[in-house]
Amino acid sequence: xxFNSVEFVFFLPIVLLMVGILPxxxxxxxxxxxxxxxxxxxxxxxxxxxxxxxxxxxxxxxAIAASEDERRRRFILRFSIFANLGVLGFxxxxxxxxxxxxxxxxxxxxxVSRPVLDIVLPVGISFYTFQSMSYTxxxxxxxxxxxRSFWDFALYVAFFPQLVAGPIERATTLLPQLLKPxxxxxDRVNTGLMLMLIGFTKKVLIADAIAPEVDRVFADPDxxxxxxxxxxxxLFVLQIYCDFSGYSDIARGVSELFGVxxxxxxxQPYLTQSLTEFxxxxxxxxxxxxxxxxxxxxxxxxxxxVMTYRNLxxxxxxxxxxxxxxxxxxxxxxxxxxxxxxxxxxxxxxTARVESENxxxxxxxxxxxxxxxFHVWVFVMIVFRAPSFAVVIxxxxxxxxxxxxxxxxxxxxxxxxxxxxxxxPQRAAGDHIVFLRLPWxxxxxxxxxxxxxxxxxxxxxxxxxxxxx
Amino acid sequence: MNQSAATExxxxxxxxxxxxxxxxxxxxxVWKIWLPVPLLLLLLDLTFPYWFWNIPKxxxxxxxxxxxFLLDLHELRTPPPAGTTxxxxxxxxxxxxxxxxxxxxLLDARDAGxxxxxxxxxxPGMKPSDYRTFFxxxxxxxxxxxxxxxxxxxxxxxxxFERDVKEGIRYLLPPWQVLEERAxxxxxxxxxxxxxxxxxxxxxxxxxIKSSLHDHARTLLAWARSPSGELGFGxxxxxxxxQRFALAAAxxxxxxxxxxxxxxxxxxxGRVTVRFLLGGEGVGRETHREPGWKTxxxxxxxxxxxxxxxxxxxxxxxxxxxxxxxxxGVKLRQLPASGASADRRPPYEYPPVRPDEVEPFxxxxxxxxxxxxxxxxxxxxxxxxxAIRFRKYREGKLALKxxxxxxxxxxxxxxxxxxxxxxxxxxVVLVNTPExxxxxxxxxxxxxxxxxxxxxxxxxxxxxxxxxxxxxDALPVEDFNDWHHLTFIGDLKMGPRFAEIAAGAAxxxxxxx
Numbered sequence: 001x002x003f004n005s006v007e008f009v010f011f012l013p014i015v016l017l018m019v020g021i022l023p024x025x026x027x028x029x030x031x032x033x034x035x036x037x038x039x040x041x042x043x044x045x046x047x048x049x050x051x052x053x054x055x056x057x058x059x060x061x062x063a064i065a066a067s068e069d070e071r072r073r074r075f076i077l078r079f080s081i082f083a084n085l086g087v088l089g090f091x092x093x094x095x096x097x098x099x100x101x102x103x104x105x106x107x108x109x110x111x112v113s114r115p116v117l118d119i120v121l122p123v124g125i126s127f128y129t130f131q132s133m134s135y136t137x138x139x140x141x142x143x144x145x146x147x148r149s150f151w152d153f154a155l156y157v158a159f160f161p162q163l164v165a166g167p168i169e170r171a172t173t174l175l176p177q178l179l180k181p182x183x184x185x186x187d188r189v190n191t192g193l194m195l196m197l198i199g200f201t202k203k204v205l206i207a208d209a210i211a212p213e214v215d216r217v218f219a220d221p222d223x224x225x226x227x228x229x230x231x232x233x234x235l236f237v238l239q240i241y242c243d244f245s246g247y248s249d250i251a252r253g254v255s256e257l258f259g260v261x262x263x264x265x266x267x268q269p270y271l272t273q274s275l276t277e278f279x280x281x282x283x284x285x286x287x288x289x290x291x292x293x294x295x296x297x298x299x300x301x302x303x304x305x306v307m308t309y310r311n312l313x314x315x316x317x318x319x320x321x322x323x324x325x326x327x328x329x330x331x332x333x334x335x336x337x338x339x340x341x342x343x344x345x346x347x348x349x350x351t352a353r354v355e356s357e358n359x360x361x362x363x364x365x366x367x368x369x370x371x372x373x374f375h376v377w378v379f380v381m382i383v384f385r386a387p388s389f390a391v392v393i394x395x396x397x398x399x400x401x402x403x404x405x406x407x408x409x410x411x412x413x414x415x416x417x418x419x420x421x422x423x424x425p426q427r428a429a430g431d432h433i434v435f436l437r438l439p440w441x442x443x444x445x446x447x448x449x450x451x452x453x454x455x456x457x458x459x460x461x462x463x464x465x466x467x468x469x
Numbered sequence: 470m471n472q473s474a475a476t477e478x479x480x481x482x483x484x485x486x487x488x489x490x491x492x493x494x495x496x497x498x499v500w501k502i503w504l505p506v507p508l509l510l511l512l513l514d515l516t517f518p519y520w521f522w523n524i525p526k527x528x529x530x531x532x533x534x535x536x537x538f539l540l541d542l543h544e545l546r547t548p549p550p551a552g553t554t555x556x557x558x559x560x561x562x563x564x565x566x567x568x569x570x571x572x573x574x575l576l577d578a579r580d581a582g583x584x585x586x587x588x589x590x591x592x593p594g595m596k597p598s599d600y601r602t603f604f605x606x607x608x609x610x611x612x613x614x615x616x617x618x619x620x621x622x623x624x625x626x627x628x629x630f631e632r633d634v635k636e637g638i639r640y641l642l643p644p645w646q647v648l649e650e651r652a653x654x655x656x657x658x659x660x661x662x663x664x665x666x667x668x669x670x671x672x673x674x675x676x677x678i679k680s681s682l683h684d685h686a687r688t689l690l691a692w693a694r695s696p697s698g699e700l701g702f703g704x705x706x707x708x709x710x711x712q713r714f715a716l717a718a719a720x721x722x723x724x725x726x727x728x729x730x731x732x733x734x735x736x737x738x739g740r741v742t743v744r745f746l747l748g749g750e751g752v753g754r755e756t757h758r759e760p761g762w763k764t765x766x767x768x769x770x771x772x773x774x775x776x777x778x779x780x781x782x783x784x785x786x787x788x789x790x791x792x793x794x795x796x797x798g799v800k801l802r803q804l805p806a807s808g809a810s811a812d813r814r815p816p817y818e819y820p821p822v823r824p825d826e827v828e829p830f831x832x833x834x835x836x837x838x839x840x841x842x843x844x845x846x847x848x849x850x851x852x853x854x855x856a857i858r859f860r861k862y863r864e865g866k867l868a869l870k871x872x873x874x875x876x877x878x879x880x881x882x883x884x885x886x887x888x889x890x891x892x893x894x895x896x897v898v899l900v901n902t903p904e905x906x907x908x909x910x911x912x913x914x915x916x917x918x919x920x921x922x923x924x925x926x927x928x929x930x931x932x933x934x935x936x937x938x939x940x941x942d943a944l945p946v947e948d949f950n951d952w953h954h955l956t957f958i959g960d961l962k963m964g965p966r967f968a969e970i971a972a973g974a975a976x977x978x979x980x981x982x
Contacts, residue, residue, distance in 0.1 A: 006661045186499045193503055440497040444505035451506055452513070456675045456682075 001041040003250045004204055004458055011038065016257055028155050028178060031258070035160035039124070042164075046122035049087065054150075054157045056083050057132045061139040061146040061153075077140045081133060088129045091122055096325030124164030126322055130289055132157050135171040137293055144172050152179055161254040165247045165464055167265040167285035174260070181259035192256030194433045198422060199249030201450050202242035204458045206418050210235045211462060213411060218385055221395040227407025229398045233378040234412035236385050238419055241270065243465045244283070249432075264432070268423040273369035275339050275376060276349025286322070290315050312344070313337045323384070328392065332383040339376065510671065517670035518543075521677075525820035527684040529828050531565070534592050536677035538641050541590045548612040553584040554975040556898075557613035558967075559600060563902045563953050564591035564619040567967045568960050570825035571738060574781060575968035578739025578758065585975045587968075588613075595638055596624055598882040602650055604890060606643035615974045616890055617898040621953045622921055623862055625879040634659075640666055640673050688821055695817030701774065701809025703798075710798045712782040712826075713815060716805035718747065718775040724767045726775070727802035732760035733788030734797075737961055738781040739968075743799065746776040762802065782827055786835075787961035794835035794958065796827055827957050832950040841947050849951075859951050863908060870912040874920020884928065891934040898974045899925055899937045903963070905949040909941060936977075938970055 001007050015034045022030055040047045060080040064073050089097075105112055135156070138144045147153035156175050162168075182188070217224055217232025224232070245266035252262045269281040279287050295315040301308040313334070320333020343349050356362045386392040425434045435443065522543040530537050549555040558567050569589040576585045595603075600618070634647055644667035648660060655663070666673035703714025710728075730741055735758070745753040745765060752768055767775065777799070785793035833844045849856050876884070891897045901922070912918050922939065929937035943966065948959030955963070 006658055006665060009665070010661055187496060189499050190496055190502065193499075436496050436502070440501045441505075443497070443502045444509070447502070448506045448509040451510060452671070455510075455669075455671050456679050 001038050002463060003247065003254075004200070004208075004462070007041065012254065019258060027181075029151055031160075032151060032155045032158060035155065035158040035163060038160035039158065039163055042123050043120070046120075046125075049091075049122055049125070050128060050158060051154075053084065053087065053129060053132050054154045056080060057136050057157070058147065058150050058153045061136045064136065064140050065146045073140060077136060080136045084129050084133050088125055091120075091125055093321075093325045100327075127166045127168055128157055128163060130286075131168050131170075134168070134289060134293060135175075138171055144175075147171070147175060159255075159260070161251040161258075161260075162262055165244070165251070166283075167248055167251065167263050168289050169262060169285070173263065177260045182261075184257065184259045188256050188259065190436055191433050192253045194436055195249045195253030195256065197253075197447055197450060198432075198435075199246040199251075199253060200454050200458070202246030202249065202419075202422070203464070204454045205450070206415055207239045207242035207246060207465075208462045209457065210239050210411060210415050214239050214385075218387075218391070218395075221386075221391060221398050224398055225404035225407050226399050226401045227404040227409075229395055230405070231408045231412055233382055233395075233399075234408070235415060237270075237374075237378050237381050238412065238415045240381070240385075240465055241266070242415075242419065247464045268427040270374055270377075270419060271370055271423055271427050272373055273353075273366060274343055274349035274373055275336070276343045278373055278377065279336070279340065286319070290319055294318065308344075309341050312341055316340065326387075328383055328386055328389060331389070331392075332380060335380050335383060339380070514669050514671045517674065521670075521674065521681075524681055526681070526824070527688050527820045527822060528680075529822050529826060530824065531828055531830075533677070533680045534562075535637060535641055536680050538590055538592045539674065539677055541588065542607070542641075545588055545590070545611045545613070549586040550584075553586045554615060554978060555586045555588065555611075555613045556615040556617060556971045556975060557611055558587065558589045558617040558619055558971075560591055560619040560902075561595050561621070561624050562591065562593035563621040563624070564589060566902050566955050566960055566963050567619060568827070568964055571781065571961065571964040572968040572971065575739040575965055576972060579972065582972055583975045583979065585971055587971050592638060592641055594635060595641070596882070597879050597886050599634070599638055599642060601882055601886040601889065602642050602646050604886065605650075606646040608890070614894060614978055615896045615898065615971070617900060617971065617974070618886075619900045619902050621902050621904065622866065622918065623953060625877070625883070625921075626862075626865060639663075640676065643667075644673060688819070691821060692817045692819075696814055699774065700813060701805055701807065702813040702815050703811055704801065704805060704809040705795070705811045706804075708801045708804060709795070710777070710801060711811055712796065712798045713776070713778045714798065714809060714811075715774045715776040715815070716809045717807055718767055718771050718773055720805045720807060721767055721775070722803055724769075724771075726765045726767065726777070727762060728765075728777075728799035729762050729802070730757045730760050730799060731783070731788075731790075733785065733790050734781075734783040735760055737783045737787060737964065742780040744778045744780075746778070747771050748773050749776075763799075781825070784958050784961050787958045792837065794829070794831060796829050796957070827960075829957050830950065831956050831958075833947075837947050845946075855951075862952055863911075866908065866912055869917045870915035872917050874917050874924065876924065880924060887928055887932070887935055891932050893934075894978075895934060896974045896978050897932075897935045898970060899929060899935065900970065901925065901937070901939045901941050902953065903943045903948075903955065903959070904941045905952045906942065906944075906946050908952045913941070936974065940966065 001011060011034075015031070018030055018034075019027055036047055036050075039050060057080055060076055063076050067073050067076070102112065135144075135147075135153075139146050147156065152175065155178055156169075156171055157163075159169075159174070159178065214232055214236045217228055218236070221229055221232070248262075248265035252264070255262045263285055265283060265285050267281040267284065269278050272278040272281055295311055298311040298314060299307055300311060316333040316337030317330055318333065319336070320329040320331065323329045323332070355365065382395050383392050386395060426432050428434075429437075435446075438446075522540065526533075526536060526540055545555075545557065558564060558569070567589055569587050573587050576587060592599075597618075597620075604616075634642060634651070639647075639662075644663040648655070648663045648667070652660065671678070701714070701716040703711040704716065705711075726745075728743075734741055740756060740758045742754060742756045743765075744751060745755075747768070752771070753765060755763065755765060757763060779798040782796040782798060784796055785791040832848060833841050836844050849859060887897055887899070925937045925939075929935045940963070944955065944959050944962060948956055948962065950956050
């Protein structure tokens with residue numbers, strides 16, 4: 001079920017109503033059933049996979065906690081990681097690895113038959129697998145006690161607002177909230193509705209509106225002028241931001257209505273001044289997950305420069321692979337790793353900048369850095385969006401033609417202004433719900449217009465981009 | 470995780486707490502902000518029928534068929550003048566063969582018989598099963614004792630009727646009626662969608678609302694780029710004009726406009742009304758029922774641009790007087806000396822397109838003979854979406870050609886529809902629309918097509934309130950844009966036939982019990 005589907009319009013009020021009237025002890029079991037229904041409405045068969053992951057990690061965590069023998073604890077943890085990554089690897093990467101091996105063998109003259117399996121990628125598998133794994137690792141690290149109730153843990157894995165596209169929550173923060181949710185106060189309702197409105201606005205009114213043009217440009221970059229390619233690049237980065245951060249906002253907003261606070265996943269990334277700063281504001285739940293469960297265990301930056309850069313590159317190559325079974329994603333991760341390594345070497349984004357006293361110079365510098373970072377991101381994201389390296393090469397070659405630059409058109413400008421209109425006040429105030437401080441009548445009128453816009457433009461049920469990851 | 474680790478890789482993630490503002494206080498109460506939102510939407514929703522249909526549609530009839538269908542349907546809800554018999558023609562895209570405005574003018578020009586009001590509603594892809602659902606809920610509100618179903622074999626192509634309603638038609642049909650009739654075939658998502666459509670006007674009519682918004686935005690740009698009204702326009706070099714033209718009043722010899730109303734124009738349109746405007750203000754109107762040269766004296770002291778607008782256009786090829794594909798108005802005795810090029814755009818007007826405007830589309834560019842055949846083969850063999858679709862239609866028809874005719878679901882739905890429509894005091898007119906002679910020749914003698922024709926003849930034969938008109942071979946190939954859609958010239962040729970059929974059905978209605 002999509003947030004932007006007709007079913008969800010009926011599903012959410014019913015679930016909220018039921019949670020409101022059910023006795024407390026029935027609340028979580030009901031939410032679990034509702035979450036499974038939410039997930040199963042896409043494909044019931046893959047519900048079994050979700051349940052299996054839940055069962056494995058629940059019992060593994062209990063076994064780890066029950067044991068004082070470090071070797072045994074480590075063995076059980078490895079079993080859990082192997083099981084989780086095995087499932088993920090099979091469903092997400094089987095064909096990728098088979099194709100890659102087949103291509104490698106063919107290139108050295110070894111012709112072998114290629115096993116063909118028509119594997120459907122279960123929606124959200126990367127998200128819930130990582131979320132579930134973080135729980136067992138945290139228990140192993142003794143950062144938390146294992147969940148007492150299977151049903152509570154199952155709800156932690158399957159909590160429907162963030163099940164299919166995150167944020168990837170940690171058990172240390174989400175489980176206690178599910179066990180003892182906060183009272184749903186008026187402020188929470190305000191916050192929840194506001195976040196949902198922002199999310200739907202980003203998704204329905206911005207991302208979905210520009211998606212057809214992005215598809216058109218990336219479908220045949222060879223036939224496009226540099227102006228059109230630039231337009232496609234600009235629009236894609238705006239689309240993916242509004243699509244994914246929109247989903248996160250909706251997820252956070254919905255959770256607030258249940259008295260649960262999810263982590264902030266995006267923090268106005270397009271207003272950052274370096275890629276290092278950017279990655280602190282983009283898909284925060286994934287980048288912090290990778291930091292805590294991959295980069296730091298590899299040694300982080302504690303073993304000298306060479307190891308630091310090695311760890312950085314490993315982390316980013318795997319981050320690329322996490323996004324999808326294609327070498328373009330790996331290359332995308334590698335590009336990010338290289339740029340972050342360069343910035344690290346130059347000290348960009350890690351130390352406070354020395355800025356001019358003159359406000360004009362100071363702000364010009366900031367704006368220039370924001371614009372530069374944005375363009376670096378556009379450059380990097382072409383690799384992410386392109387289906388193959390051939391398309392990437394065509395795209396970059398086309399951009400270098402520098403022809404018909406006026407073909408960029410008004411669409412990226414309008415979409416960009418819409419994003420700035422949301423993000424700039426948020427950043428200036430350091431507050432995602434800053435709009436709630438406007439006069440009530442202005443809010444009501446603006447929100448009614450936005451809701452009307454969503455009724456008019458929201459019928460397409462365009463899936464969220466990150467569902468495929 | 471310790472603090473040093475936290476700052477090592479991603480530093481401290483500086484995130485804004487969503488509830489920070491709430492903790493700071495100063496927020497308005499929930500109800501004050503959010504309650505007006507549904508109330509405003511509810512107000513818009515409930516008042517929708519009182520405002521939306523009054524907004525003019527700014528595009529031609531074939532731009533956004535769904536919007537046009539709903540607009541036409543809304544107009545049909547107003548009863549016709551007392552003593553007038555309303556005839557409603559309906560069908561899929563082939564119904565465009567009937568230009569309701571042309572046929573209406575021809576009907577109005579008759580000297581005798583029952584006054585008839587002819588209206589048309591059409592939606593491409595709408596099948597007999599869809600129309601059955603439609604009429605089940607809407608028949609009474611249409612005030613139409615005579616209904617005319619225009620169809621083609623292609624309307625019955627689906628072996629079974631469509632279980633789920635397709636996107637283009639879904640919101641044209643009454644949602645609750647669709648739910649009631651097809652609940653067992655609909656997915657949960659479709660069912661809930663129809664519940665919403667049945668509950669909310671804004672949701673059900675969101676497509677036409679969007680179209681209207683977009684069209685108004687586009688027309689605003691067109692208005693900004695529109696030429697000033699100080700130049701003449703709409704006059705061809707041979708003295709013929711477009712339906713609307715303008716010239717400088719000072720150039721009229723003796724202060725009089727001399728113009729010709731051709732006999733062929735009156736044959737095509739019944740009568741012609743010409744309006745005269747100075748500075749955008751109407752200063753005269755003449756209705757002509759007889760052909761010949763006419764004069765219109767300019768009011769004393771008039772200056773500026775004289776704009777002339779006829780209520781219809783005509784075509785010389787459709788009249789068989791010349792191979793000329795232009796849509797024409799009057800012919801001027803004297804060409805304006807300062808020029809009034811037919812290529813020049815007229816100044817902006819709101820709405821920019823009139824509902825009765827003919828769209829001069831000619832897929833084969835108005836060619837004839839061998840050139841038409843060459844162009845036809847080129848267009849139909851291309852790898853375009855249109856060509857692929859129309860090749861499939863042909864293949865589909867030829868595949869059935871020699872099979873025995875069977876009453877599949879859509880034919881059964883047709884029988885039910887006719888039975889439901891042919892109630893006492895009504896007449897049902899079934900019209901098999903013209904087909905391209907090239908494809909018709911390939912299958913018309915086959916078992917299936919003969920059975921198809923027999924089915925309709927028998928349907929009409931079984932019920933005295935039902936009549937069947939077979940127009941399949943009414944036109945030559947040059948009048949077609951594809952297998953079964955006509956050019957505007959073909960439409961103009963068919964106008965008198967439809968006026969005759971409508972008038973005949975209305976007159977036979979008087980004898981009905």
